[in-house]
Amino acid sequence: MNTTHDAPLNPGDDAPAGTPGTGEDVCPVCHGTGTLMDEDDDGGGQPCPNCGGTGVVIEGVGGG
Numbered sequence: 001m002n003t004t005h006d007a008p009l010n011p012g013d014d015a016p017a018g019t020p021g022t023g024e025d026v027c028p029v030c031h032g033t034g035t036l037m038d039e040d041d042d043g044g045g046q047p048c049p050n051c052g053g054t055g056v057v058i059e060g061v062g063g064g
C-alpha cells in the first residue's frame with residue numbers, strides 16, 4: 001500500500017482528474033463552496049470532506 005499518484009483522490013471523486021470519460025461536477029455535499037457550515041456553530045465552516053475543500057468532484061460522464 002504505497003502507491004503514489006499525482007493528485008489525491010477525494011472521497012467524492014469517482015476517478016482521478018483527467019480520467020477519460022469523467023469530468024468535474026459540483027460537489028453535492030457542499031454545493032461547490034468547498035466548505036461545510038455548521039448549523040450549531042456560526043464561527044465559520046470547515047473544509048468539505050467529500051471534495052477535500054475544492055468544491056468539485058470528479059464524476060463519470062454517462063456516455064449517452
Ligand SMILES: [Zn+2]
Pocket residue numbers: 027028029030031032034035048049050051052053054055056
Ligand atoms: Zn464538497
